[in-house]
Structures are given as structure tokens and as C-alpha cells.
Amino acid sequence: MINNVEALSYSSVALLTLPSQVGSVKAPTEFLPRLAVSEAHLLREKTMIRIALRITVAVGLSALLLGCSPLKFLNFLTPGGTCNKAYDLKYGNDPRNRLDVYTPVNLATDVPVVVFFYGGSWSSGSRSDYGFVGEALAARGIVAVIADYRLYPQVHYQGFLEDSARAIGWTREHIRQYGGDPARLYVMGHSAGGYNAAMVALDPQWLAAVDMEPSMLSGWIGLAGPYDFLPVENPAVRPIFFFPNSPPDSQPINHVGAKSPPALLIAARDDTLVNPERNTGGMARRLREQGVPVRELYFSKPGHGTLIAAFSRPMRWLAPVLDEVVAFIHGQGLASEISHD
Structure with a gap:
């Protein structure tokens, strides 16, 4: 029954764990010799998605720090x-x-x-x-x-x-x-x-x-x-x-x-x-x-x-x-x- 904005603000700290939910970001180059081209492309896309998620989290936390709901x-x-x-x-x-x-x-x-x-x-x-x-x-x-x-x-x-x-x-x-x-x-x-x-x-x-x-x-x-x-x-x-x-x-x-x-x-x-x-x-x-x-x-x-x-x-x-x-x-x-x- 707490104020939802407050509850969500508190819970937003948990977003820092997001990469652990979807996998950590690693440069794919060390694996490329062992992957087919299509597999390397897929890995690169997954990596970019994970990076984008981290950026989203960073922007969201910045918004919170700046007072944005x-x-x-x-x-x-x-x-x-x-x-x-x-x-x-x-x-x-x-x-x-x-x-x-x-x-x-x-x-x-x-x-x-x-x-x-x-x-x-x-x-x-x-x-x-x-x-x-x-x-x-x-x-x-x-x-x-x-x-x-x-x-x-x-x-x-x-x-x-x-x-x-x-x-x-x-x-x-x-x-x-x-x-x-x-x-x-x-x-x-x-x-x-x-x-x-x-x-x-x-x-x-x-x-x-x-x-x-x-x-x-x-x-x-x-x-x-x-x-x-x-x-x-x-x-x-x-x-x-x-x-x-x-x-x-x-x-x-x-x-x-x-x-x-x-x-x-x-x-x-x-x-x-x-x-x-x-x-x-x-x-x-x-x-x-x-x-x-x-x-x-x-x-x-x-x-x-x-x-x-x-x-x-x-x-x-x-x-x-x-x-x-x-x-x-x-x-x-x-x-x-x-x-x-």
C-alpha cells in the first residue's frame, strides 16, 4: 500500500542486476574462429542487445537521480x-x-x-x-x-x-x-x-x-x-x-x-x-x-x-x-x- 512511485524507485535499484538476468556482456571476437559467420552475427546481435539494456538501465537510473518519476x-x-x-x-x-x-x-x-x-x-x-x-x-x-x-x-x-x-x-x-x-x-x-x-x-x-x-x-x-x-x-x-x-x-x-x-x-x-x-x-x-x-x-x-x-x-x-x-x-x-x- 506504499506509494507506487516510491516503491518503483526503491525497486529500480534492482535493475542494476539486469545483466545478470540476461547474461554479461563479453566481446565476441575471442570466439569468432570457432563460429560460423551466422553464429558470429547472432552473437554480435545478442551482445548489442545486452549493451542496449545496460544503457537503458543507466539512462533510467540517471532519470531517477535527476528527479524524474x-x-x-x-x-x-x-x-x-x-x-x-x-x-x-x-x-x-x-x-x-x-x-x-x-x-x-x-x-x-x-x-x-x-x-x-x-x-x-x-x-x-x-x-x-x-x-x-x-x-x-x-x-x-x-x-x-x-x-x-x-x-x-x-x-x-x-x-x-x-x-x-x-x-x-x-x-x-x-x-x-x-x-x-x-x-x-x-x-x-x-x-x-x-x-x-x-x-x-x-x-x-x-x-x-x-x-x-x-x-x-x-x-x-x-x-x-x-x-x-x-x-x-x-x-x-x-x-x-x-x-x-x-x-x-x-x-x-x-x-x-x-x-x-x-x-x-x-x-x-x-x-x-x-x-x-x-x-x-x-x-x-x-x-x-x-x-x-x-x-x-x-x-x-x-x-x-x-x-x-x-x-x-x-x-x-x-x-x-x-x-x-x-x-x-x-x-x-x-x-x-x-x-x-
Whole structure:
């Protein structure tokens, strides 16, 4: 539930180990006499790729040292022309009730739709930082909606859940204008945003306010989300949930039922910010107890912040997070199972 920018900044130090993941750079000339020309060419290309990766890491770290958000750096590395964008669409009356829509370039009609909520401990964050998520989904033939929502101290937890439901209601009403199919609607969130996604998918009261119900969602996707975290330990988060009188009703895990939508739950295996065993594992177990299809995945390379960064093109080597999300949305990942890389 830590601020995502901070988490990603901390995790960016791990990028220094990137060459060890893909192999160290060596001059290929000492091997050339023993290689065919084609093999030598292939080795030279691999070497250049590794050098390029090191340069990317160096540039990224330099950006961090100069005060550039690592998320903005990932957006900078995201190519243009791979999707269409509609910015600053209003879904409510508050200045933070705005969203952006990312659509495929070669848009077919009635394609699936994902509404994404970012994290930031419910006290920071901006949809503009997550353009790489919208681009990644749109490039795979999915309409992506990325929404801002009100934050603490402007509101407590009920306020940002109201906004999350409003954003979903707006999407269901208007998304056909952007080629999306409201009957193939998914909600996804990372970290604190995973909480938002879980609550609107599991607790009927939030979608009821926009004349919807959870059964209208085709599924929900939680990325390192907190679903069972009472008593609240983070001092910055405690007032958001009225600590020490945090209501049990505020916990997603307490709203799981037999009619809950199918779920894809992904976490970093060694996440030290949101306990993956208690939150992702506990939620998956509760869903299975109710007979709800759930796919549960744990990846070893990304951390809490870099789990969402794995959507970006430069960071996809960390884990196939995007592939799993796309497969789930296209109906290939509904078998109830658990997997570790």
C-alpha cells in the first residue's frame, strides 16, 4: 500500500542486476574462429542487445537521480502510434473524476474492456503516470480505461470506492463509442488500486449506486492488492480506514460469495509491502471455498512496485504479467489453480 512511485524507485535499484538476468556482456571476437559467420552475427546481435539494456538501465537510473518519476520514464520509453487515446473524460463532478481511454489502432467492434485503478496508498497517484498500462492493453486488442479517483485526506475509503464505481458505471454506459463491449467488462487494480477493484467486484453496495451489480463484470484482476489487512499497520493509512475502529466491512475478503466474478490474482513472491500469502493467497482460498474460478500466480523477479512496471515494454522480461492478464480477459485463464514461476 506504499506509494507506487516510491516503491518503483526503491525497486529500480534492482535493475542494476539486469545483466545478470540476461547474461554479461563479453566481446565476441575471442570466439569468432570457432563460429560460423551466422553464429558470429547472432552473437554480435545478442551482445548489442545486452549493451542496449545496460544503457537503458543507466539512462533510467540517471532519470531517477535527476528527479524524474520512474513511471514517467517508462511512459517515455513507450512507443507512440500503437494505440489511440481519448484524454480527460469526465465521469463525475469532482476535478479528480477524470479518466483516459486507450483503444487499439485497428479497432474491431465489441472488444473487451478493462478499467484500471492505480495504487499510491490512496493518498497519491495520477492516471497520466500509467499510460504504459493503457498502451500495453490496447496494443493487445483491449480497450483500457484508466481513472483518477479522490484521495485522502479529501475522502476516506468510502469516497474512493464511490468514485471507482462511478468510473465503471461511466464505462458501461459510454464505452461502445470507443469500440468496447460493455458485456465484456473487467476491473483491474495494482496495490491500493487492487483494493478498489476487489471491493467494487465483491461488495454489491458500490456498483448498486450506479445501477450495476458485480455479476455485470466478466472478472476482476488484482495485482499485489491488499484484501485482508486489519488491523491497519501503516500509520499513513490508518486514518483512511478509521483506525482503531476500522470496520470489517471495509475488507474485500469479507465480501466473497458464490456469485462473485472470476478472478486473476498476481503477486510478487517476495513482496515486503503487501503480504502476498495473507492477501493474495487468502483471497484465492476464500474464492475457491465459494466455488469461484480464480487463477493465482506468484512471480519471483518483480517486486511490489515493479509488478505493474512489467506491463511496460522495457520491463516485460521481469514476468509475463501482461500475457497472463490478456489470456484471462480472453477467457483462457479461468481454471482454478495456483502457479509459481
